[in-house]
Amino acid sequence: MIFSAVSRIFFAAFILQCVNLCAQTPFQFPTANHALLEPGHELEFFAPTAPDKPWTTGSFGCVRSDGWQMHEGLDIRHLQTDRRGEPTDPVMATAAGTVMYVSARAALSNYGKYIVIRHVVEGLEIYSLYAHLSEIAPGIAAGKTVQAGEVIATMGRTSNTAEVITKDRAHVHFELNVFVSENFSSWYKKNFPGERNDHGIWNGQNLNGLDPCAILLAEHGEKNFSLLEFVRSQRELCRVLVRATGFPYLKRYAPLVLKNPVAAREGVAGYEIALNYNGVAFALLPRAQSEIKGRAKFQLLSVNEPEYRAHPCRKLVVQRGGRWQLTNVGQRELELLVN
Numbered sequence: 001m002i003f004s005a006v007s008r009i010f011f012a013a014f015i016l017q018c019v020n021l022c023a024q025t026p027f028q029f030p031t032a033n034h035a036l037l038e039p040g041h042e043l044e045f046f047a048p049t050a051p052d053k054p055w056t057t058g059s060f061g062c063v064r065s066d067g068w069q070m071h072e073g074l075d076i077r078h079l080q081t082d083r084r085g086e087p088t089d090p091v092m093a094t095a096a097g098t099v100m101y102v103s104a105r106a107a108l109s110n111y112g113k114y115i116v117i118r119h120v121v122e123g124l125e126i127y128s129l130y131a132h133l134s135e136i137a138p139g140i141a142a143g144k145t146v147q148a149g150e151v152i153a154t155m156g157r158t159s160n161t162a163e164v165i166t167k168d169r170a171h172v173h174f175e176l177n178v179f180v181s182e183n184f185s186s187w188y189k190k191n192f193p194g195e196r197n198d199h200g201i202w203n204g205q206n207l208n209g210l211d212p213c214a215i216l217l218a219e220h221g222e223k224n225f226s227l228l229e230f231v232r233s234q235r236e237l238c239r240v241l242v243r244a245t246g247f248p249y250l251k252r253y254a255p256l257v258l259k260n261p262v263a264a265r266e267g268v269a270g271y272e273i274a275l276n277y278n279g280v281a282f283a284l285l286p287r288a289q290s291e292i293k294g295r296a297k298f299q300l301l302s303v304n305e306p307e308y309r310a311h312p313c314r315k316l317v318v319q320r321g322g323r324w325q326l327t328n329v330g331q332r333e334l335e336l337l338v339n
Contacts, residue, residue, distance in 0.1 A: 026219040027094045027212075028148050030130060030174050031155065033079050036213065037220060047075040047171035058171070060211045062277070062313035070278065070313045072209035073129065073175035078155055086134070087170035089155040093146040094128045094176070095119045101202035104136055108198040111173065112158025116202050117146065122228040123255045124178075127207055131173035132158050132165060176215055177207035178231075178280055182248055183339040191332055206336070208280045228255055232283065234276040237307050238317050240326070241292065241299040243270040244338035249281065256284055263288040272301065277311035279333045298334050300326050 029036075035045035046058030056063050058075035078087035097119035106112040111131035119126045134156025146152060155172045157165035165171075181187065184206040188197045197203055210231065218225045245268050250257055263269075263286035270292055274283040303317050303324040316330035326334070 026225070027128075027176065027215055028092070029076075029216060030092055030094050030128075031076055031079070031089050031172060033076055033089070035077075036216060045077060047077045047169050049169075051168075060209065060213055062311045065313075067311075068313050072177070072204070072207075072278070073131075073173045074212050075169075075171040075173055078170045081167070081170075085167045087155040087157065087167075089172070090151045091130050091133060091153040091155050091172050093117055093148055093150045093152050094174075095121070095148045097128070097146060099140060099142055099144045099146060099152075100127065101199070102136055102141055103199060103202075106158035107160045109204075110159050110161045111204065112160065113153075113156065114173075115140065115152055116207070117152075118179075122226065124228060124231060125252055126210075126227070127175075127177045127179050129173075129175040129177060129204070129207065131175075132156055132171065134158060174212055175207065175209050176212045177209050179252065180206050180208055180249065181336050181339045184336065187336045187339050191335075208278055210278075210280065231280075232256065234274075234280060234282040235307050236274045236283075236304050237277040237311070238275055238303045238324075238330075239301040240273050240275065240334060241270055241287065241301055242273060242334060242338050243292070243295075243297045245270065247338040249337055250284065253281070253284075256282055258283060258285045260286045260288075262291060266290060273337075275316065275333075277307060277316075278314055279316060281337055298326060298331055300324060300330075 033045055035041040042055040046055040048055050049057040049064065060071060060074060062068065063071050078089050080088050082088050097117040099115065100118045101116040103109055103111065103114050113133040113136060114129060114131040115133065115136065117128045119128065130153060133153040135154040137152050140152050155170060157167070157170045159165055182201060184201045184203060185197060188203065215227070215230065218230065266288035268286040269289040270287050272285040272287055273281050275281055300317065308317065314329070315327050316333060317324055318327050
């Protein structure tokens, strides 16, 4: 049997999952900078977007452009530099996993040089991403298994953006994500015709971020922290009904699929899905045809208005004429999810 390169990588990741089922470790900090654990030392941990901006602009969420721009990771400051003032901090794998992608050409992404690693924790696939790297460690390539704390790169300030990351702002951009769809490339080609996609399924748009700050603090502060319960307890931005079944996300994130006796008895015709403000599908309830009204492929069932007011930056929903609707962005996100 002939396997594609991507299939071989996923298979290697599956084997690592089996090895580590009984030896799962908490997520670790990706650098030696642990100032996040010291209240009042946020400016020593986060790299803000400019000297006159608050440290929160280097944190996760709707933290930029007056709350209308999403930042899907943490910008973790450097601790050490060479004689030229360039960062030399080692960047380490946050947990045991399998390297899925290495982008060694800085000009191809605003991430600059970056690495994606797959981890399996409590049955959930989580993908860590490390960006703006100056160097990739020898031997780090797609398919390689790594251990928690293993050095994978050197911190840098690479990017393809017009605004250069200055030496004083040198940092690693660190994300913890869910993976949306194996069919991202075809979705991208359909929705962004004529635009380049140099990274295939490892394009950042196919990785929806969870808050690494909340996870790191909980991992190091709660004795019995559960990542699965953390994901399940995300605050709901909206609830949607999708007329789709059998899409890959259901299998990849099976622990997030709820039980419904009616659908189990009559058959599944669609799913009621809870999304957080960053578009992460964290609860998926199967629905039978008898439970579904209307024929639209996507239906917006409800919106948590306080959550929207607090976190509007992904622009997944909008209120027009007193009625809430899915935006084009929201519909595209759902198309990718069920693709």
